[in-house]
Amino acid sequence: MRADRIAALVMKGALALFIAVWVMVAVIVGAGAWRFVSANGLVGPLVSSRWSPLAAHYGILAFVVGSMAVTGLALVLAAPGVLALSVTGARILRGAPQRAFIQILTLFVAVPSVVYGWWGLSVAVPLIRRLTGTAGFGPLSAGIVLAVMIVPTFSIMALQTLRQVPSSLVEGSLGLGASEDQTLWHVILPASRAGLSQGFLVAVGRALGETIAVQMVIGGQSRVLSLLKPGATLTTQLLTDLALMPARTPGHDALDFMALWLMILMAVLVWLQSRVRGMSRG
Amino acid sequence: MAPDIEVDSLDVWYGQARALKEVTLHLGPGKVLALIGPSGCGKSTFLRVLNRMIDRAPQVRVKGAVRVGAFEVLAGDVDVTALRRTVGMVFQQPNPFPMTIFDNVAYGPRIAGLRQMAKLRQTVEDSLKKAALWDEVRGKLRRSAMSLSGGQQQRLCIARALAVNPQVLLLDEPTASLDPVSTAKIEELIVQFKTHYTMVIVTHNLQQAARVSDAVAFFEHGRLVEMGPTHDIFTAPRERRTEEFLTGRV
Amino acid sequence: MSSRRQFLHAMGVAGSGVLLGRWPAWAGGPEARYITIMGATSCISYVKAVLPEWERTHHGVKVAVTGGGSYAGLHALALAQADIAMADLAPPGSMAVPVRRYLLGRLPIVLAAWPHIGVDRLSWGQAGALLAGDIVNWRQVGGADVPVVTVSRPESSGAREVVQQRVLGTRRFSPDSIIQLSNGAVLRTVMETPGAVGYLEATAPMHRVRILSMGSRSFSPHAWRLWPLYAEPSLYVRVQAPKEVRNLAVFLQGRPKRQDFGIYFEQRPGQADAR
Ligand SMILES: Nc1ncnc2c1ncn2[C@@H]1O[C@H](COP(=O)(O)OP(=O)(O)OP(=O)(O)O)[C@@H](O)[C@H]1O
Ligand SMILES: [Mg+2]
Numbered sequence: 001m002r003a004d005r006i007a008a009l010v011m012k013g014a015l016a017l018f019i020a021v022w023v024m025v026a027v028i029v030g031a032g033a034w035r036f037v038s039a040n041g042l043v044g045p046l047v048s049s050r051w052s053p054l055a056a057h058y059g060i061l062a063f064v065v066g067s068m069a070v071t072g073l074a075l076v077l078a079a080p081g082v083l084a085l086s087v088t089g090a091r092i093l094r095g096a097p098q099r100a101f102i103q104i105l106t107l108f109v110a111v112p113s114v115v116y117g118w119w120g121l122s123v124a125v126p127l128i129r130r131l132t133g134t135a136g137f138g139p140l141s142a143g144i145v146l147a148v149m150i151v152p153t154f155s156i157m158a159l160q161t162l163r164q165v166p167s168s169l170v171e172g173s174l175g176l177g178a179s180e181d182q183t184l185w186h187v188i189l190p191a192s193r194a195g196l197s198q199g200f201l202v203a204v205g206r207a208l209g210e211t212i213a214v215q216m217v218i219g220g221q222s223r224v225l226s227l228l229k230p231g232a233t234l235t236t237q238l239l240t241d242l243a244l245m246p247a248r249t250p251g252h253d254a255l256d257f258m259a260l261w262l263m264i265l266m267a268v269l270v271w272l273q274s275r276v277r278g279m280s281r282g
Numbered sequence: 283m284a285p286d287i288e289v290d291s292l293d294v295w296y297g298q299a300r301a302l303k304e305v306t307l308h309l310g311p312g313k314v315l316a317l318i319g320p321s322g323c324g325k326s327t328f329l330r331v332l333n334r335m336i337d338r339a340p341q342v343r344v345k346g347a348v349r350v351g352a353f354e355v356l357a358g359d360v361d362v363t364a365l366r367r368t369v370g371m372v373f374q375q376p377n378p379f380p381m382t383i384f385d386n387v388a389y390g391p392r393i394a395g396l397r398q399m400a401k402l403r404q405t406v407e408d409s410l411k412k413a414a415l416w417d418e419v420r421g422k423l424r425r426s427a428m429s430l431s432g433g434q435q436q437r438l439c440i441a442r443a444l445a446v447n448p449q450v451l452l453l454d455e456p457t458a459s460l461d462p463v464s465t466a467k468i469e470e471l472i473v474q475f476k477t478h479y480t481m482v483i484v485t486h487n488l489q490q491a492a493r494v495s496d497a498v499a500f501f502e503h504g505r506l507v508e509m510g511p512t513h514d515i516f517t518a519p520r521e522r523r524t525e526e527f528l529t530g531r532v
Numbered sequence: 533m534s535s536r537r538q539f540l541h542a543m544g545v546a547g548s549g550v551l552l553g554r555w556p557a558w559a560g561g562p563e564a565r566y567i568t569i570m571g572a573t574s575c576i577s578y579v580k581a582v583l584p585e586w587e588r589t590h591h592g593v594k595v596a597v598t599g600g601g602s603y604a605g606l607h608a609l610a611l612a613q614a615d616i617a618m619a620d621l622a623p624p625g626s627m628a629v630p631v632r633r634y635l636l637g638r639l640p641i642v643l644a645a646w647p648h649i650g651v652d653r654l655s656w657g658q659a660g661a662l663l664a665g666d667i668v669n670w671r672q673v674g675g676a677d678v679p680v681v682t683v684s685r686p687e688s689s690g691a692r693e694v695v696q697q698r699v700l701g702t703r704r705f706s707p708d709s710i711i712q713l714s715n716g717a718v719l720r721t722v723m724e725t726p727g728a729v730g731y732l733e734a735t736a737p738m739h740r741v742r743i744l745s746m747g748s749r750s751f752s753p754h755a756w757r758l759w760p761l762y763a764e765p766s767l768y769v770r771v772q773a774p775k776e777v778r779n780l781a782v783f784l785q786g787r788p789k790r791q792d793f794g795i796y797f798e799q800r801p802g803q804a805d806a807r
Contacts, residue, residue, distance in 0.1 A: 054687060094340060121720065135681040135725050137710045168377040171335060172439070176390035176446055177367035186393070191380050220686070220711025230710050240713065243601030244688035248611060 029263070032256025045257065051222035053241060053251035060234070060258055062222040066139060067233040067265065069225055070214060071207040073143030074150060078203070081151045086158035087184060102159065108152035117216035120145035125217055132228055137219035140227040145217055146207045154203040161195025162188060197273050204269055208262065211235040234258045234265075284312040284449050284480045285351025285368075287332070292346035294327050294504075296339060301327045303504045305346070309497065312477040316491035316512070317484045319501035320527070325484045328501070329452045331355070332482065333369040334362050350450060367394065370443035374455040376435035378427035378442070383419050386427045386438055390446035405445050413441035414471060433464025440471065451475065453483040457490065469494050488528065492516055500524045567777055569597045571605020571618035572690055573714065574639055574733050575765050578793035579618065579784060586783050593776060601688040609768055615777045616784075620690020620763040632778075634767040634785040637797030640734040641691050641761045642751045644722050644741040649729075651675035653745040660699050662729055665706025670727060683721045683730030684709040691715070694763045695731045733763070735794030756796040765795055 036045075040058055048059025089101045124144040129136030165188050173183040189196070219230020220240060232240070238255055245251035287309040294302040302324045309315045317325040330336040331348060334355060348355040353365050367390070378386050387406040388396075396402055406423070410416040415437040419430070427438055436456060443451065453472070457465040472481060472494045485491050491498055492512060499509040500521075508521045519525045569579060579597050587595060600608070603624075605617035610629045620639065623631060643659055645651070649670045654662070661667045663682055670678045684705050685692045696705070710725075712718045715733050722728045723740050732738060734751065743751055751759050767781045788799065 121724075126724070129725070135710060135728070137721075137725075166377070167338075168373055168375055169379060171338070171371075172373070172377045172379065172442075173389070173393075174338070175333060175335060175366055175371040176393060176442065177363045178390075178393045179363065182393050186389070187379055215713060216717065219709075221707055221709065223707070229708060240686045240711065241688070243604050244686065246600065246604040246607045249607055 029256045029259045032253040033260040036253035036257040039253070045254075049222055049224045051237070053245060053254055056250075058251075058254045058257075059222070060237075060254075060261065062224045063232055063234045063237050063258060064261055064265070065225050066218075066231045067208060067235070067262070069227070069231075070139050070142045070146060070218070070233055071204060073139065073227075074146035074207045075200075075203065077143060077147035078151050078154060081147070082154045082158055082203075085151065085155040086162055089155070089159040090162035091180075091184065091188070102156070105152050105156050105159070109156060111152075113149065113210055113213040114216075116145055116149045117213035119148065120213060120217040124148075128228070134228045135219075135230075137217055137230050138226065138228045139218060139231045142214045142218040142231075142233070143227075145213050146210060149210065149213060150203040150206050153206055154199050157199030157202060158192070158196055161192040161199065164195070165191045201269060201273055205266060208266060209235060211239050215239055234262050284478060285353075286311045287315075287450070287480060287482070288347075288349045290347040292328070292331065292348060293344070294324070294331065294336065295343040297341045301504050302331075305501075305504075305506045307499060307506060307509050309480065309482070311480055313496045314472065314476055314481045314483065314494055315509075316495035316498045317482065317501060318486070318488065318491055318498060318527070319507075321486075323501040324504045325501055326454055327504075329371075329454055329482060329484055332450070332452055333366050333371055334360075335366075335371065337362075367446045368448055369450040369452060370446065370448035371452045372436070372439050372443055372454070372456045374458045376432055376439050376459070378430070378435050378438050380426070380428060382424050383427050383430070383438060384423035387441050387445050389442060394446060406441075409441040409445040410438075412444050413437045414467060415441055431464075433460050433467065436460060436464065436468060437471070440468070449479060451479045451481045453481065455484050455486065458486065465490075488516075500527060502527070565593045565776070567593060567595045567616065567780060568608075568614045569595065569616040569618060569767075570600055570608045570614040572602045572620045572765060573599045574620060574690070574735065574763070575618040575636065575767075575793075575795070577735075578636075578787075578790045578795060581793070582784065582787045582789055585787075586780060590776065590780075595780070602690045603688050606768065609770065612770070615769070615773060616781055617768040618765065619768060620765050621693050623768060630771040631768045632771055632773075632781075634769070634781045636765045636767065636785060636790060637795040638756065638762040639691075639765050639795055640751060640756055640759045641694055641731050641763060642734050642738070642759075643729065643744040643746065643761075644719070644732045644738060645729040645744055646678075646722060646725060646727055647740065647742045649675045649678060649727065649742065651744070652742070653747075656699065656747055659744075659746060660701065660703060663695065663700055663705060663709075663731075664703040665708055666703075678727040681725050681728040682706045682709040683718050683725070683728050684711055685715075685718060685731075686711055686713060690763045690765070691731060691733050694761065698761055733794060753796075 045058045045060050046064070047061055048057070049062040050057040050059040051062065085105065089098060089105065093101050120141060124141045125136035128134065128138070128141050169187055169191055170183055173187045178186070214233055215236040218232060218236055220232050220236060221230040223229060223231050225231065238258055241251070241255060245255060289305055289307050292302055292305040293300065305328065317328060319325055327336065331344060332350060332355065336342055336344060344356060346356065350365070350369060353368065354360055355365065379389060384406055387409050388402050391402060391405050396405070407416065410419060415434060418434060427435065430438060457468050460468070469490060472483065475481065483495065495512045497509060498512050498515040500507045500515070502523060508515065508519060508524045510520070515524065516528065519528065576597060576599055583595055583597070587593065602619035602621045605614060606619050606623050606627060608614035609617035609631065610627050643654065651670060651673055654673065658667065658673050662673070662680055663684070665682060667673060668680055670676050670680060682705070710721055712721055715735065718730045719732055719738065719741065722730045734753070745751070746761065749758060749760060767784055769777055769781045790797070
């Protein structure tokens with residue numbers, strides 16, 4: 001009885017803290033973004049890529065485009081790996097090897113992002129340098145680093161979803177003369193759509209929000225999309241300029257505005273996902 | 283057109299556990315065989331050998347000879363895809379795919395390479411008619427199969443199996459999860475299908491076995507205890523174990 | 533009903549706690565005294581290395597050291613969020629609070645390049661043109677036929693400020709520069725990227741890059757006085773700061789150990805063992 005009440009209290013406290021933190025974040029970001037918009041307008045900063053905050057030029061176009069490009073690139077590059085790993089882990093391996101496989105993947109999820117950034121400096125940047133003859137720093141390298149980074153997370157979620165597809169569906173398909181591959185493409189993957197799109201969102205969230213690993217290899221310039229020249233994303237620029245514009249300095253509101261745009265990008269994705277799900281249900 | 287089935291000294295092991303022991307039987311073309319016996323006696327195992335679904339079990343070993351029409355089922359070089367198209371299967375739990383009614387029935391033909399929409403439509407309509415579902419779903423083919431009732435879903439699964447033109451149907455307790463009305467409809471189908479398809483049906487419902495089958499095979503502990511014409515088995519079983527099972531003294 | 537009230541209460545407490553950022557104040561109680569040092573990363577290792585010595589003689593005072601860069605440190609100082617700012621830069625003119633400066637010494641800044649460029653020495657004009665992106669191939673300054681890749685630091689960096697003022701003047705850094713956030717990252721990038729050139733705070737070991745001579749001067753730790761390019765890392769304290777804070781600043785200013793961390797200073801007789 002007593003333990004129950006304590007547990008309930010702890011849970012309520014945790015929930016309260018969670019809500020409070022979120023409200024605080026929303027209020028701070030919202031207020032800063034509001035001040036920024038009232039001073040600089042909503043559209044102007046979005047269509048300009050001139051970022052020179054000390055001179056009061058706050059064009060964030062390059063960063064918005066950079067975030068989307070790097071994330072999109074990462075997803076495209078990660079997709080084959082995710083498919084291969086999740087299918088291997090869910091439908092090919094069994095028993096002890098399967099458990100070991102899942103544990104190893106989980107281990108990779110816990111690798112901190114600096115390590116992925118380090119990997120990027122050691123592998124991705126030199127690779128791009130050799131392949132293209134450029135310096136190797138840019139959105140392409142960042143996309144590769146992010147792809148490697150989201151593969152474990154996305155794969156584990158996809159794997160768990162694929163594993164939950166009932167074997168009655170699989171046997172139903174095999175029983176009609178379908179091959180294992182046909183069954184995978186036409187039954188298992190469609191039946192896992194909800195779980196896969198959930199994993200997709202988590203992957204996008206991680207890619208969109210990743211900062212340090214991207215910063216280490218992207219080059220850090222406000223440039224609208226060249227995959228091979230130094231660029232920047234909303235998060236990397238936030239990190240870079242936080243030291244330049246600490247709280248309560250004139251430019252700081254621009255950082256809130258950028259944070260707001262990160263949230264908007266994510267919200268658009270969540271909305272798109274709910275549309276896709278709604279369609280598949282109908 | 284329906285093939286006969288011949289099984290000779292069939293043994294199945296799951297790892298160390300032996301699930302079937304020296305099963306030998308013959309079923310004539312177009313006949314309905316009912317498999318009865320206590321739970322765990324190997325009925326499903328036997329059924330799953332006939333379309334090689336047994337291959338999916340880990341560490342399974344199968345020995346003996348099984349022939350379905352022209353198919354040497356256990357031969358290493360048998361075309362499993364062709365075998366499974368010839369030998370359709372319906373499961374205890376209706377298992378429609380999470381897609382539209384149309385796509386469910388069209389699944390098999392599409393997998394086999396049929397792309398022409400007109401032919402697909404015709405196949406789907408024919409199959410649904412054969413499964414006595416057409417009248418209930420006509421005009422709703424674009425709805426999700428999940429929106430159907432359990433009984434309708436099971437008939438959809440039968441239609442789906444029929445759409446690839448099988449010659450043999452394996453039914454593993456096809457009415458176990460259904461209400462009496464739906465059960466009656468499925469039994470009616472089985473009776474109609476006689477002579478067109480050779481059928482093997484697993485059932486725990488002895489009346490059902492009596493109503494739909496031509497022959498009954500009684501399994502116990504992986505052995506085929508007795509097989510004979512349905513009437514004979516129910517009225518004058520040769521084995522004491524069969525009689526005990528039929529009268530409920532297991 | 534009462535549980536809902538409890539819940540709202542808990543939420544209110546947690547919310548206001550988080551909003552006001554008062555956790556540390558509660559946790560410390562009235563006895564503990566805190567000093568916060570914030571700012572340039574180039575000073576952190578040194579400050580952290582000698583702090584324990586000061587803390588031993590000042591019981592009950594807790595000192596926290598954080599980075600954030602020179603700008604952030606100075607702003608925090610102005611807003612009374614920090615007691616001591618570490619900065620490679622002079623405080624911006626907009627800073628309203630009167631502060632006192634404690635110069636730590638000189639932090640030499642050197643131009644470093646990828647080892648195989650075939651050039652040892654640049655004129656100041658060439659150095660500026662390289663960093664601005666006007667010279668695009670090392671051939672143009674008598675070196676190997678390798679494209680130039682410039683590496684720089686963000687605008688908040690003190691080293692960048694020094695290079696901007698002393699080397700580039702009115703020109704801007706090349707918009708193709710690779711921006712790295714830390715000295716270490718610049719070092720690694722210059723070391724590994726063919727044709728790269730950047731600037732380094734001369735704190736870390738700098739082998740495997742080529743340190744370029746400027747005009748007639750070559751950098752050597754022993755002749756640091758002659759090297760013309762440097763930042764002047766300093767500590768800043770509010771004029772009205774408590775005695776303890778000023779005492780700590782004086783202490784930090786006086787430790788000779790900072791030379792081990794790349795901060796060079798004149799050793800006058802007697803100062804070396806000043807307390
Ligand atoms: N995949 C498997 N792996 C290991 N053992 C299995 C497997 N499938 C079945 N068995 C075992 O083989 C024996 C026969 O099982 P089977 O499913 O054929 O029985 P059944 O007659 O269909 O029973 P029920 O009436 O309960 O469906 C049982 O002892 C069962 O535990
Ligand atoms: Mg069974």
